[in-house]
Amino acid sequence: xxxxxxxxxxxxxxxxxxxxxxxxxxxxxxxxxxxxxxxxxxxxxxxxxxxxxxxxxxxxxxxxxxxxxxxxxxxxxxxxxxxxxxxxxxxxxxxxxxxxxxxxxxxxxxxxxxxxxxxxxxxxxxxxxxxxxxxxxxxxxxxxxxxxxxxxxxxxxxxxxxxxxxxxxxxxxxxxxxxxxxxxxxxxxxxxxxxxxxxxxxxxxxxxxxxxxxxxxxxxxxxxxxxxxxxxxxxxxxxxxxxxxxxxxxxxxxxxxxxxxxxxxxxxxxxx
Numbered sequence: 104x105x106x107x108x109x110x111x112x113x114x115x116x117x118x119x120x121x122x123x124x125x126x127x128x129x130x131x132x133x134x135x136x137x138x139x140x141x142x143x144x145x146x147x148x149x150x151x152x153x154x155x156x157x158x159x160x161x162x163x164x165x166x167x168x169x170x171x172x173x174x175x176x177x178x179x180x181x182x183x184x185x186x187x188x189x190x191x192x193x194x195x196x197x198x199x200x201x202x203x204x205x206x207x208x209x210x211x212x213x214x215x216x217x218x219x220x221x222x223x224x225x226x227x228x229x230x231x232x233x234x235x236x237x238x239x240x241x242x243x244x245x246x247x248x249x250x251x252x253x254x255x256x257x258x259x260x261x262x263x264x265x266x267x268x269x270x271x272x273x274x275x276x277x278x279x280x281x282x283x284x285x286x287x288x289x290x291x292x293x294x295x296x297x298x299x300x301x302x303x304x305x306x307x308x309x310x311x312x313x314x315x316x317x318x319x320x321x322x323x324x325x326x327x328x329x330x331x332x333x334x335x336x337x338x339x340x341x342x343x344x345x346x347x348x349x350x351x352x353x354x355x356x357x358x359x360x361x362x363x364x365x366x367x368x369x370x371x372x373x374x375x
Contacts, residue, residue, distance in 0.1 A: 122134075122135065123135070124136075124137065125137065125138065126138050145158050146158070146159070146165070148165065148173050148174055148175070148176070149173065150173050151173070157175075157176060159176035160176065160178070163176040163177060163178050164176070164177055164178075165177075186366075187366060188366065189250075189252065189364040189365065189366055190364060190365060190366075190367060191362060191363075191364055192247065192248075192251075192363050192364065192365045192367075193244060193245070193361070193362070193363040194360070194361065194362045194363070195242070195244075195360075195361055196358060196359065196360040196361070197239060197240050197242050197358065197359045197361075198239060198240075198356055198357065198358045198359075199237050199238065199239025199240050199343055199356060199357045199358075200239070200343070200344065200352045200353075200355075200356045200357075201237070201238060201239060201343070201344060202237060202259070202341060202342055202343025202344030202355065202356075202357060203235040203236075203237060203327055203341070203342050203343060203344070204339060204340070204341045204342075204344065204346070205235070205277070205328070205329035205339065205340040205341070205342070206339055207332060207335075207336045207337060207338070209233055209235075209328070209329045210329050210330070210331060210332050211232055211233040211328050211329060211330055222278070222280075222287070222290045222292075223287070224287060224288060225286050225287060225288075226286065226287040227285060227286060227287075228282050228285040228286070228287070228324075228326060229285065231280070231287070231326075231328070233328050233329070234280070234326040234327065234328045235326060235327060235328065236324055236325065236326040237259070237324075237325045237326070237327070237342070237343050237357050239357070240257070240323075240324060240325045240357060240358075240359040241322065241323070241324040241325075242322075242323055242324075242359070242361070243320050243321070243322055243323075244320070244321055244323055244361055244363060245319065245320050245321075246316045246317070246318055246319065246321065246363060246365065247318060247365060247367075247368070248318070248365040248366055248367060248368050249315060249317075249318060249368070250315060250365065250366035250368075251314065251315055251316055251363060251364065251365045251366075252312060252313075252314050252315075252363070252364045252365075253283070253312065253313050253314075253316060253361065253362070253363045253364075254310065254311070254312050254361070254362045254363075254364075255281050255288075255289065255310065255311040255312070255313075255323065255359065255360070255361055256308070256309075256310050256358075256359070256360040257279065257281055257307075257308070257309050257310075257311070257325055257357070257358070257359050258306065258307065258308045258309075258357065258358050258359075259279070259306075259307050259342055259343045259355070259356075259357035259358070260304055260305070260306055260307070260342075260343065260345075260350065260354060260355040260356075260357075261277065261293070261295055261304060261305050261307050261340065261341070261342050262295075262302060262303070262304035262340070262341050262345055262346045262347065262350065262355065263275055263295050263297075263302070263303065263304075263335065263338050263339065263340050263341070263346065264302055264338050264339050264346045264347055265297035265298075265301065265302065265303055265335065265338060266297065266301055267297070267298075267299060267300065267301055268296070268297040268298055268299060269297070269334075271334050272296070272333050272334055273296065273297035273333065273334040273335050273338075274294050274295060274296040274297065274332075274333045274334070274335065275294065275295050275329060275330075275331070275332050275333070275335050275338065275340050276292065276293075276294050276329075276330035276331040276332075276333075277292070277293060277294075277295065277327060277328065277329050277330055277340060277342065278290055278291065278292040278293075278327065278328055278330055279291055279307065279309065279325060279326070279327040279328075279342065280325070280326055280327070281309070281311040281323070281324075281325055282323070282324045282325070282326060283313055283316065283321050283322070283323055284321050284322055285322070285324070288311050288312075288313045289309060289310070289311025289312070289313075291307070291309040292330065293305075293307060295340070297335075301347075301349075302346065302347040302349050304345075304349075304350055304355070307342070323359070323361060325357070325359060327342045341355070342357075343355060343356060343357035344356075
């Protein structure tokens with residue numbers, strides 16, 4: 104018994120004062136074990152900052168917090184992916200209250216005489232005259248797989264400072280596009296008309312989709328333009344902001360929701 108206690112005290116002393124190796128003559132830490140370790144019963148972590156001891160819960164793992172800090176218990180929920188199936192990898196939403204305003208000088212009818220030929224998928228933003236971006240909706244997204252589907256939901260409010268509708272048609276054509284890396288992926292054109300009340304407005308909603316973006320980071324943006332005016336040469340059109348106080352910036356704000364589905368290319372087996 105005395106020999107056993109002496110050996111135990113010697114081992115503890117060595118652990119306190121030097122590096123000890125098991126099956127290694129060159130230990131790289133206070134206790135360096137070269138081989139398998141079999142723990143029975145419990146593993147506990149001591150936190151010197153508050154003298155607490157944590158044993159963790161069932162199915163938790165010890166996660167390092169870096170040098171000088173004790174590890175912590177974490178619950179990791181890792182999904183098990185199936186091959187050739189799409190999974191939602193990224194989703195986020197953004198808002199903007201600044202929007203864009205268009206006067207008669209922004210009317211771009213002259214530029215788009217043949218709209219069917221001008222507004223085509225892949226058109227560069229720089230070639231679309233008088234389009235204005237809604238800055239708060241310009242965001243970066245990251246794609247990790249060569250097989251992907253990105254969905255975009257854009258919603259805003261469009262208003263004009265029309266008076267009460269008269270005997271002639273008073274309206275403005277406009278269009279909004281969704282862009283990825285400044286290339287057009289979706290466009291919707293509508294018309295706002297004068298009605299029996301002043302300062303009319305409407306809710307504009309459009310959905311776009313683009314498939315198989317290249318791996319890496321991509322810039323998503325939204326831009327709109329005023330296309331044509333009918334009896335409204337002196338009127339202002341606003342998109343994503345208010346032109347009159349019958350609505351406010353909260354009501355007129357724009358939003359963009361982005362969902363990216365991918366077929367994962369790296370699979371990690373989950374062992375229960």
